[in-house]
Amino acid sequence: MKLFRSKSDKGRDPYDEFIASIKLVSGEEILSKVVVDYTSEQEQIIIDNPVICQEVRSSGANIPLGYKFEPWMKMTDEDVFVLTLDKVITLSEIKDIQVIDTYTAVVEDGFKRRHPEITKDMGYVNSVDKARDLIKKLYDGESATKEPKEPKKDL
DSSP states (O other), rough: SSSSSGGGGGTSOSEEEEEEEEEETTSSSEEEEEEEETSSSSSSOOOOOOEEEEEEEOOOOOOEEEEOOOOOOTTTTEEEEEEEEEEEEEEEEOOOOHHHHHHHHHHHHTTOOOOOOEEEEEEEOOOHHHHHHHHHHHSSSOOOOOOOOOOOOOO
């Protein structure tokens, strides 16, 4: 029994490839490129570069801020895995371009942190010594309160 395609679709391409969200019976939600081989008699899918999606929430307010992606298999160098369909609860093709672009960037760049290049457009860029001198001048300088200064009394 084929779950993906009816027997009347024999003239079509024997493989489907798409990015999908997969919910496993273990509770994990995986985002991956999925390849379905219709020529195989076994009910299985091939997943390429699977990542686990975790929602990141702010503390206290419990508001979702975004998603965190981690490799599904952390202790291997392999990128391609085979899943039998008895381990899959549901599979849903992703059509959102932003999710597809994010997944593609994560797979291409790996899981290293990216820091933006610091430019003058982001604000004032300074050396430690110059910043220290500026803060010292502000700290040691005259008070900037709105109250009038009292004249010094000569003794």
